[in-house]
Amino acid sequence: MIVVMTHRAGEAEINEVLKRLERCGFRIHLSQGVERTIIGAIGDKTRLGDQALEAMPGVEKVVPILQPYKLASRTFKEDDTEIEVGNLTIGGSTLHVMAGPCAVESREQLLEAAFKVKEAGATILRGGAYKPRTSPYSFQGLEERGLEMLAEARELTGLYIVTEVMDSRTLPLVTKYADILQIGTRNMQNFYLLKEVASAGKPVLLKRGQSATIEEWLMAAEYIMAGGNHQIILCERGIRSFDGYTRNTLDLTAVPILKHLTHLPVIVDPSHAIGKWRYVPSMARAAVAAGADGLLIEVHPNPVEALCDGPQSLTPENFQLMMEELKQFAALLKREL
Amino acid sequence: MSSYKLVSRKYKKEDTVIRIGSFLTGGGYFSVTAGPCAVEGQKQMIDLAVTLKGMGVHMLRGGAYKPRTSPYSFQGLGEEGLIILAEARERTGLPFITEVTDIREMGIVARYADVIQIGSRNMQNFALLREAGKLTKPVMLKRGFSATLEEWLLAAEYIAAEGNQNIILCERGIRTFESYTRNTLDISAIPALRELSHLPVVADPSHGTGKRSLVAPVTRAALAAGADGVMLEVHQDPPAALSDGNQSLYPAELSVLMDEIKVLARALGKRPASKPSSGNLNLRVCGK
Numbered sequence: 065m066i067v068v069m070t071h072r073a074g075e076a077e078i079n080e081v082l083k084r085l086e087r088c089g090f091r092i093h094l095s096q097g098v099e100r101t102i103i104g105a106i107g108d109k110t111r112l113g114d115q116a117l118e119a120m121p122g123v124e125k126v127v128p129i130l131q132p133y134k135l136a137s138r139t140f141k142e143d144d145t146e147i148e149v150g151n152l153t154i155g156g157s158t159l160h161v162m163a164g165p166c167a168v169e170s171r172e173q174l175l176e177a178a179f180k181v182k183e184a185g186a187t188i189l190r191g192g193a194y195k196p197r198t199s200p201y202s203f204q205g206l207e208e209r210g211l212e213m214l215a216e217a218r219e220l221t222g223l224y225i226v227t228e229v230m231d232s233r234t235l236p237l238v239t240k241y242a243d244i245l246q247i248g249t250r251n252m253q254n255f256y257l258l259k260e261v262a263s264a265g266k267p268v269l270l271k272r273g274q275s276a277t278i279e280e281w282l283m284a285a286e287y288i289m290a291g292g293n294h295q296i297i298l299c300e301r302g303i304r305s306f307d308g309y310t311r312n313t314l315d316l317t318a319v320p321i322l323k324h325l326t327h328l329p330v331i332v333d334p335s336h337a338i339g340k341w342r343y344v345p346s347m348a349r350a351a352v353a354a355g356a357d358g359l360l361i362e363v364h365p366n367p368v369e370a371l372c373d374g375p376q377s378l379t380p381e382n383f384q385l386m387m388e389e390l391k392q393f394a395a396l397l398k399r400e401l
Numbered sequence: 402m403s404s405y406k407l408v409s410r411k412y413k414k415e416d417t418v419i420r421i422g423s424f425l426t427g428g429g430y431f432s433v434t435a436g437p438c439a440v441e442g443q444k445q446m447i448d449l450a451v452t453l454k455g456m457g458v459h460m461l462r463g464g465a466y467k468p469r470t471s472p473y474s475f476q477g478l479g480e481e482g483l484i485i486l487a488e489a490r491e492r493t494g495l496p497f498i499t500e501v502t503d504i505r506e507m508g509i510v511a512r513y514a515d516v517i518q519i520g521s522r523n524m525q526n527f528a529l530l531r532e533a534g535k536l537t538k539p540v541m542l543k544r545g546f547s548a549t550l551e552e553w554l555l556a557a558e559y560i561a562a563e564g565n566q567n568i569i570l571c572e573r574g575i576r577t578f579e580s581y582t583r584n585t586l587d588i589s590a591i592p593a594l595r596e597l598s599h600l601p602v603v604a605d606p607s608h609g610t611g612k613r614s615l616v617a618p619v620t621r622a623a624l625a626a627g628a629d630g631v632m633l634e635v636h637q638d639p640p641a642a643l644s645d646g647n648q649s650l651y652p653a654e655l656s657v658l659m660d661e662i663k664v665l666a667r668a669l670g671k672r673p674a675s676k677p678s679s680g681n682l683n684l685r686v687c688g689k
Contacts, residue, residue, distance in 0.1 A: 132473075199402050199404070199405075200527075231529070232503060250525040253470070254522070254526055255502060257503070274545075274547050275546050275576045280470055283470050
């Protein structure tokens with residue numbers, strides 16, 4: 065629920081309300097605006113007993129949060145959530161581009177990709193060490209060796225690392241190396257993993273499920289937030305539909321919808337959405353136009369030889385071109401890259 | 402992408418028949434699994450199990466670890482739920498199936514359950530699939546919300562590749578644009594899978610429709626389409642159920658349906674699951 069304090073409510077009155085809520089076991093978010101103070105509170109209303117909050121001095125009204133997701137809802141927290149990753153801020157006015165190969169295939173491949181994407185303006189390196197492959201006979205990733213290579217790339221380029229964690233057993237290891245933990249599409253409702261990642265202490269990139277509704281997606285974020293980790297970046301990566309020409313169907317409406325419903329930052333992965341590199345740059349621009357806080361783009365030094373997702377990977381040259389156009393485009397929208 | 406091999410009909414022409422306790426599933430044997438969505442309490446569960454046994458149900462279902470869309474919903478009784486299901490088995494002789502949602506629960510669930518269920522949302526939880534592959538007990542693999550048949554069979558391949566070929570595929574409806582039903586039960590998946598794979602195929606008309614009134618007709622359809630069994634949600638008081646009340650049958654409704662199933666099964670030449678005939682069955686014997 066939201067406790068809206070009156071214009072005239074002073075610090076003492078606000079503190080009394082906070083104390084009461086905390087004593088009754090509520091989780092609080094305090095929003096002190098210029099005009100008024102709003103307190104987001106999540107907890108068991110029955111613990112308040114018969115002492116109505118509305119009756120407390122300084123309280124104007126108490127409004128229930130109608131959506132099933134509470135902590136993730138913009139009713140609970142009006143201001144945008146900004147996520148610090150090292151010296152980067154994701155969700156602020158600066159757009160961040162995360163780029164790199166689908167999978168870490170070798171030291172040389174990764175370092176070449178890292179240097180090239182850094183040069184083009186990416187701030188975060190992506191690369192999978194644990195790969196979720198549809199077939200058990202496909203390349204499954206280099207695992208810890210892959211994580212070590214990502215760490216070396218970070219050392220040499222200054223790029224931060226985002227990489228996927230696939231299960232609770234490898235979570236501690238991946239957490240050691242990653243700056244951002246990615247929860248993949250197929251794990252969006254792996255509830256046990258969501259609960260575990262809540263205590264990992266690092267920001268989480270939560271990809272939308274292949275056929276997840278907006279509400280299911282926000283409830284998945286709610287699992288993580290209810291567990292104590294509010295550092296979540298949502299990533300639209302296309303949803304499953306009937307046309308096989310594209311790998312998925314990029315749902316750009318998700319961007320303004322999420323910016324309205326939640327305070328969490330939203331980025332877009334056009335590479336997985338489309339599955340064809342040729343259309344990635346235009347969709348990247350569209351994502352920025354729609355209001356996305358960043359992009360996740362697959363780049364491979366030699367897509368023809370990629371062990372996974374070659375057809376959707378940009379060459380370093382095409383990525384450079386895309387970034388140049390994007391910088392100009394973003395400036396029109398008063399955002400920087 | 403490499404295709405599935407071990408689960409393919411090209412690799413093994415004969416139907417796989419799996420023994421669970423004293424009954425068989427697959428290869429012309431038709432079985433019924435029934436029970437509540439979630440184990441809610443001991444007396445409730447045991448009373449219901451006794452009733453179901455009396456109706457001729459072959460296996461009990463009940464969730465101890467529930468995959469809830471909301472973190473604020475009832476998450477299941479955990480190990481206490483498994484203990485209750487084991488007690489119900491003790492009392493009635495009914496084996497039971499229950500879902501495992503994480504690799505670290507696999508050990509404890511496998512200790513109690515006769516069949517381990519991998520839920521829809523975990524169909525491509527590859528770590529979980531591999532773990533299930535290391536068991537000797539049967540695994541029921543539910544189709545993902547939007548999984549193609551190929552993705553589903555490749556998920557089964559993950560399990561088989563680790564050494565466990567006791568896999569039962571369960572069609573539980575796929576996600577479409579129609580919201581009158583909770584999901585759209587893909588009836589054609591049943592004969593399609595029988596062409597593509599030797600594994601037993603069952604249907605879950607409860608999740609497949611989401612509406613109590615549609616469960617019986619869809620059950621009959623699944624049987625007619627060639628399914629090796631159905632899994633049905635039943636609750637003594639569906640409006641009071643902690644989950645999935647809308648799709649749960651009343652025991653009296655299940656009783657009527659069981660009679661219809663017996664008649665239909667005979668007409669279709671299906672063999673009752675608990676009376677295996679002698680002869681050459683390519684049986685996978687497992688578990689207790």
